[in-house]
Amino acid sequence: MLAKRIIPCLDVNAGRVVKGVNFVALRDAGDPVEIAQRYDAQGADEITFLDITASSDERDIILHIIEAVASQVFIPLTVGGGVRAVTDVRRLLNAGADKVSMNTAAVNNPQLVADAAAKVGTQCIVVAIDAKQTSPGKWEVFTHGGRKNVGLDVIDWARQVQLLGAGEILLTSMDRDGTKSGFDLALTRAVADAVTIPVIASGGVGSLAHLADGVTQGRADAVLAASIFHYGEFTVREAKEYMRQQGVEVRL
Amino acid sequence: MNTMAMSVAVVDYGMGNLRSVAKAIEHVAPHASVRVTADAAEIAAANRVVVPGQGAMPDCMRELTERHLRDAVMRAAAEKPFLGICVGLQMLFGHAEEGDVMGLEVLAGRVPRFPQAAMVMPDGSRLKVPHMGWNQVRQSEAHRSHPLWDGIADETRFYFVHSYYVEPQDAACIAGETTHGITFTSAIARENIFAVQFHPEKSAQAGLRLLENFMRWQP
Numbered sequence: 001m002l003a004k005r006i007i008p009c010l011d012v013n014a015g016r017v018v019k020g021v022n023f024v025a026l027r028d029a030g031d032p033v034e035i036a037q038r039y040d041a042q043g044a045d046e047i048t049f050l051d052i053t054a055s056s057d058e059r060d061i062i063l064h065i066i067e068a069v070a071s072q073v074f075i076p077l078t079v080g081g082g083v084r085a086v087t088d089v090r091r092l093l094n095a096g097a098d099k100v101s102m103n104t105a106a107v108n109n110p111q112l113v114a115d116a117a118a119k120v121g122t123q124c125i126v127v128a129i130d131a132k133q134t135s136p137g138k139w140e141v142f143t144h145g146g147r148k149n150v151g152l153d154v155i156d157w158a159r160q161v162q163l164l165g166a167g168e169i170l171l172t173s174m175d176r177d178g179t180k181s182g183f184d185l186a187l188t189r190a191v192a193d194a195v196t197i198p199v200i201a202s203g204g205v206g207s208l209a210h211l212a213d214g215v216t217q218g219r220a221d222a223v224l225a226a227s228i229f230h231y232g233e234f235t236v237r238e239a240k241e242y243m244r245q246q247g248v249e250v251r252l
Numbered sequence: 253m254n255t256m257a258m259s260v261a262v263v264d265y266g267m268g269n270l271r272s273v274a275k276a277i278e279h280v281a282p283h284a285s286v287r288v289t290a291d292a293a294e295i296a297a298a299n300r301v302v303v304p305g306q307g308a309m310p311d312c313m314r315e316l317t318e319r320h321l322r323d324a325v326m327r328a329a330a331e332k333p334f335l336g337i338c339v340g341l342q343m344l345f346g347h348a349e350e351g352d353v354m355g356l357e358v359l360a361g362r363v364p365r366f367p368q369a370a371m372v373m374p375d376g377s378r379l380k381v382p383h384m385g386w387n388q389v390r391q392s393e394a395h396r397s398h399p400l401w402d403g404i405a406d407e408t409r410f411y412f413v414h415s416y417y418v419e420p421q422d423a424a425c426i427a428g429e430t431t432h433g434i435t436f437t438s439a440i441a442r443e444n445i446f447a448v449q450f451h452p453e454k455s456a457q458a459g460l461r462l463l464e465n466f467m468r469w470q471p
Contacts, residue, residue, distance in 0.1 A: 002379070002432055003386045003409060040456065045386055045411075071275045076411060076454050096271050098413075098454060121307035123382050123413045167382055167413075196371070198380040219377050221385065251386040251409045 003251040004215045004243065005045035005222035006236055007078075007200065008229045010035060014053050015061040032065050036073045039229070042236035044075065045251060048101070048170075048224060051081030063095040070096025080128055080170070089116045093124060101126035101170055104143045107150050107157075110164055117165025126200075127161040128170040129154060131187055139187050146174035154187070155194045162195045169195065170224065173203040180206025180227075188218030200224050208234060208242040215248050259285040260467070261298035263325060263340075265305075265315040266290075273304045273337065276453035280464040292324035300467070301328035304453075305339025309363065309416065310351030312339045322356070329358050329445055335466050336447030338414060341440065344447055345418050359442065360421035370433040383432045384413045389439060389450065395427035400446045400465045408458045410450035412438070417449060444471040 010017050016030035036047050047069075051062045059082055066079060079092050080101030089100045100120075106113050106127050117125045130146060131139040131154040139154040158169055171191050173184035183201045192199045201220035205211060205228055214223045228234050240250040258281070262274050270288045277286050287294055295301060303325060305312050316322055328334050329344065336344055343355045348363040355363065371379040386409040391401050417436035420426060427446070428439030438449045446466065452459035 001387070002383065002412075005385050067271075070272055071279075074272075074276050074279070074454060074460060075456050076413075076451075094271065096275070098272070123306065123384065123415075168384065193377070196368070196378060196381055198382070198384050221380055 001249045003045070003249050004220075005200075006043075006211065006239055006243075006250070007046045007048050007222055007224040008039045008044050008236060009048040009050060009202070009224050009226045011050050011052050011226070012062060012065060012081075013051075014055070014058045015065055018052070033068050033072055036069045036077075039236060040073045040075055043240060043252065044236045045222070046076040046078060047073070048078040048080065051079065053082065063091060066092060066095040066097050078126060080126070084112075086112065086116050086119050089120060089124070093120055099124050099126050099168070101128045103128040103130065106161065107141060107143055107152070110160065113161055113164040113166055117167070122165045122167040125166050126168045126170050127166040128172065129157060129161075129191075130172050130174050131184075131191075132174045133184070133187070137186070137190075139184075139190075142174055146177070155190055158191045158195050162197050166197060168198045168200065170200045170202060171220075176204025177202075179204050182206065182210040183214045183218055183220075183223075185213060185218045188214060188220050192219040192221070198222065208239050211239055212243045212246040212248055215243070216246065258283070258300070258467070259287065259298045260300040260302060261295045261328075262286065262288045263295060263301060263303045263321060264288045264290040265312065265319055265321055270304055273302060273453045276460060277302070277463055277467065280460050281467040284467060290319050290321065292321060295321070295324040295328060298328075298332075300333040300335070301325075302335045302337065302466075303328075303340035303343070304337045305341075305343065307339065308350055309339060309342055309348040309355070310353045312343060313353050313355065316343070326356060326358065329356070332444060333466065333469050333471055334445045334447075335463075336445070337453070338449060338451060341447035341449055342416060342418055344440075344445070345420070348416065350416050358445070359425060359440065361419050363416050363418050365416050366433060379433045382413055382415045386410065386455075387412055387430050387432060387438075387450075389428040389430055391428050391439075392426050394424065395439075395441045398427055398441050398446070399469050399471075400441070400462055401427070402465050403461050404458055404465075410438075410448070410452065410455040410458060412450045414449060
C-alpha cells in the first residue's frame with residue numbers, strides 16, 4: 001500500500017536556510033545540503049525548498065543549491081518560489097529538482113501550468129494554493145502571503161489546475177499557517193475529495209497528532225511541516241512512528 | 253573486474269531528470285565512467301546502459317526516433333546489462349494507452365492507465381493518480397534471487413511517480429509487483445534486462461543498493 005508522505009519544508013534565502021533550523025551539532029545551521037542530509041537520514045519522504053530570495057540577481061543561487069543537494073540526497077526534491085516561466089521550471093528540473101511548485105504565477109497565468117505540464121510532464125508540476133476561509137464552508141485563493149484575495153473559489157481552482165495538468169496540489173491554510181493549531185481539516189478534505197491528484201496538506205502543524213489528522217480526517221496524501229521539525233521538537237522518524245500507531249501507512 | 257574501465261551510458265533522449273540518475277550511479281560507483289549521452293556510438297561502446305525516462309510516452313518515443321537512438325537502445329537491450337527506469341521500462345513493451353503509440357516491443361505486452369473505477373475505496377476516498385510516493389515491491393518467487401534484488405528485503409518501499417503501468421504477456425518476466433488499487437508489474441527481468449517502474453535514483457538507500465547491484469551485475 002502507498003505510504004502517506006511526510007515532507008519537511010525549508011525556506012531558502014540567497015542560498016541559506018532561514019527560519020533557524022535548530023538541529024543538535026549541526027556544523028552550519030544554514031547549509032541546505034547538511035540539513036537535507038539530516039532529514040533524509042531521519043526518513044523524510046521528500047524535501048521541499050521554498051526560495052524566498054527577493055533580489056533578482058541572487059535568484060540563480062537556488063539552482064546551485066539544488067545541484068549540490070541532488071548530488072548528495074537521493075529522495076525527491078520539490079522547489080517553489082519565483083517560478084514565472086516554463087524556462088524557470090526546466091532550469092530547476094535540470095539542476096536536480098524532481099518537482100517544481102508554482103503559486104502566484106499559476107493564478108496570474110493558468111496557461112503556464114498547461115505549458116509547463118506539456119513540456120516536462122504533469123508529474124513534475126505542483127500547484128501551490130494558499131487558501132483562506134471567507135464564509136462557512138467556503139475558501140478563496142489568496143496570494144502575496146495571504147494579503148490579496150484573487151477572487152477564486154479554492155475548490156474550483158483545485159479542479160481547474162488538475163485539468164490544466166498539475167500533478168499535485170500543495171494546499172496551505174493561511175488561517176492556520178504559523179498558528180500551530182493544526183491543519184484546516186475541512187478545507188483539506190474538501191480539496192482532497194474534489195480532485196483525483198494527490199494533495200499535500202500544509203499550514204498549522206503544532207503536534208504529531210495534527211500530522212496524523214491531516215491524513216485520517218483531511219484525507220491528504222502527504223503532510224508538509226516546517227517548524228516542528230526544524231526546532232528539533234520532533235524528528236521525522238518520531239512523526240512516522242506516531243502515525244503508524246494511529247494506523248497510518250508510512251515508510252519506516 | 254576492472255571497475256576503472258567500467259563505463260555506463262545514461263541514454264539522453266531529452267526527457268526527464270537525467271542528472272539525478274547519473275549522480276546516483278556516480279555515488280555508488282565512484283570509479284565508473286558515467287556518461288549522459290545522446291550519441292549512438294557512445295551507447296554502443298558502453299559496458300552498461302541505463303534508459304531513464306519521465307514524462308509522456310509519445311514524446312519519449314518521438315524523441316528517441318528523432319535522435320536516431322532506437323537502434324542503439326534496441327541493441328543494448330539485446331546484448332549488455334540494461335536498466336530501464338519508469339518510461340524506460342514502459343517503452344520496452346508494445347501498445348501504450350498514453351497517446352496511442354507503440355513501444356519498442358522488446359517484450360510483449362501493453363501499457364494501460366490506472367483504471368479510475370479501481371481507485372475508489374470502500375469509505376468513498378480515492379487512491380490518487382499519479383501513483384506518487386513510496387510503495388512496496390513484492391519480489392516474485394521466480395526472481396527473488398536475482399542479483400539486482402541482492403541485499404534488498406522483499407516488500408521494500410521505493411519511490412514511484414506514474415499514471416501508466418506495464419502489463420507483460422509473459423508472466424515469467426515479472427520480477428516485482430506493487431498494489432495501488434490494482435496489482436501491477438513494478439519490475440521485470442529477462443536475461444540482460446532489468447527494468448523498474450519506480451525511481452531507484454530517488455529511493456534513498458534501497459534505490460542506491462539496486463543501482464550498485466546493477467553496476468556489479470554480470471548477466
